[in-house]
Amino acid sequence: MTEPILTRYIREANCHTLAFYEKTGGYKALKKAIGMTPDAVVEQVKASGLRGRGGAGFPTGMKWQFVDKKSPKPKYICCNADESEPGTFKDHVLMERNPHLLFEGCLIGCHAIGAKVAYIYIRGEFYHVQLVLEAELAKARAAGYVGKNIMGTGFDCEIHIHRGAGAYEAGEETALIESLEGKRAQPRIKPPFPAVEGLWGCPTAVNNVETLCNVPFIIEHGVEWFTKIGPEKNSGPKLFCISGHVQKPGTYEASMDVSFRDLIYDPKYAGGIRGGHKLKAVIPGGSSVPVLLPDQLDIPASFDGLVKAGSMLGSAGAIVMDETTCMVWAAENLLYFYKHESCGKCTPCREGGDWLHRLLGKIERGEGEMRDLDLLLSVANNIMGKTLCAFGDAEATPVLSTISRFRDEYEAHIREGRCTVPAPWRAGTRAMAAH
């Protein structure tokens, strides 16, 4: 892929405005989609092989097909703009710089599943992005792209923005629906899946921002064009977020045949490790996936490529760590996150997260014992796969994967009774330097 597609204009002035979007061919795909039957739209998205960009990589066309169209109840699209996976910041860019692309994707999705309303669930911390979305939504409504009789076609569809209030768990699709219904963001038992009983018990499709942003391009340019971008079953443009110890952290667009090594080292992307340091580990898909070692990076950065390497693409938020990073500290940091964000519904996750965090803290402080490692593994394995949603797996993964790949480091902490990889950028270092 030579030219970026989703982020082509994001560096230009006023790229978020309706005038700019119309000038660059905006809302043409919507008109085309409305001219097609809903089933044809679903078929086209299905044939394109578009996979959900939120983390699971589930085929979007299938998700839409599962929506119970014969149900007499109203149908809904919920756009998941809760983006709260640590290391992920791609949807933020799309919404802030290209909001109309998201609106167009939502509208096409609504047409495809027979919905009259789409809700964009945006995390509360993105309030500044919400202001952009709301201002642009009002303009789109005034220009006849949203609301009654869209572009004179007789198609009615509303888009509403719903603000969250700070909960990682709201990114899980059923928890998002609960939150939209005005409750705590806690996941539901599945089945029934949202496609059958979602928002207010109605058939619902929950799609990620980036997923919906791909849809207008599939409608406009066709299946063949889309499947030519990237490897088979992993087609289409993809946004990668690279953060941590790299020269140029940022959001980069590429097709999924790009290698992870290139994403980190190529000057076109993150440009290598900062300040002459050596790479130690990468968490490739947001904090919830297993770590990769430097020699595991020559793989395509695709859903299937990462699975083959023993990890997952997840939300494509890569956190890069150089040799100054203590892996016990990194796991402790993430377990604090998971402990804090656990919704508390399932006991293994609620209680286990707290235990894992305490054990890791104990080892990091130099008070650990060798049997704590077995205890860590035991607790983590008793969370894995034993919760209603994928949060439990996400919580256990940083512990299991850092122990399996950096067991020496854990053992050194315990043997020497101290953190063996203290970094100058961590807490307490100023006090250390003063003594």
Next chain:
Amino acid sequence: MSFHPQMDYGRGHHKSARALPEEGPAFAYTAENRARMEEICTRYPPERRKSAILYALFVAQQQQGHLTLNAMRHVAEFIGCTPAEVEDVVSYYVMFFTRPTGKYVLQVCRTLSCALMGAERVTEELSNVLGLKPGETDATREFTLLEVECLGACDKAPVVGVNDDWHECQRPEDARALVDGLRTKGTSALSGCHLKVTS
């Protein structure tokens, strides 16, 4: 199964240990806020008014600075649900405050990407400059210092959320400059990339 005997399970911080919110003065939406909320309620089917509860709480919080039991009762009445349902929501989401906050709520992101870039040091320095531990508000209610979980701006780490805005690439040594900047110039002292996008 037996866990390690030295673990102080149940004695440390736990969600169930939360203190109840204060009663607070009598509360009612201003006419303007009430009208704003009625408009927001039209986004949901009439029988699904409860969906507006998060917005209703944000508006109440904006009006009074923090949420008291009286404010929650008013929201319950407005939404048409029980006060217990409102409290259930308030105690779950981190963006609702049940105690008074400072004019500027500094939220240092502490999750991995920011921590790798020195967020722990940023918190330390802000803590020194303000004389506050994370979670505290100063006596004049000018600043509240908080550590928060991933804000989703990991490429501009370390990030400090300031109320609803972001301040990006905050270095530990610039803590004094950030605090002084907010005191003298208000939120125009902030560097968030979104501040360059204008509608």
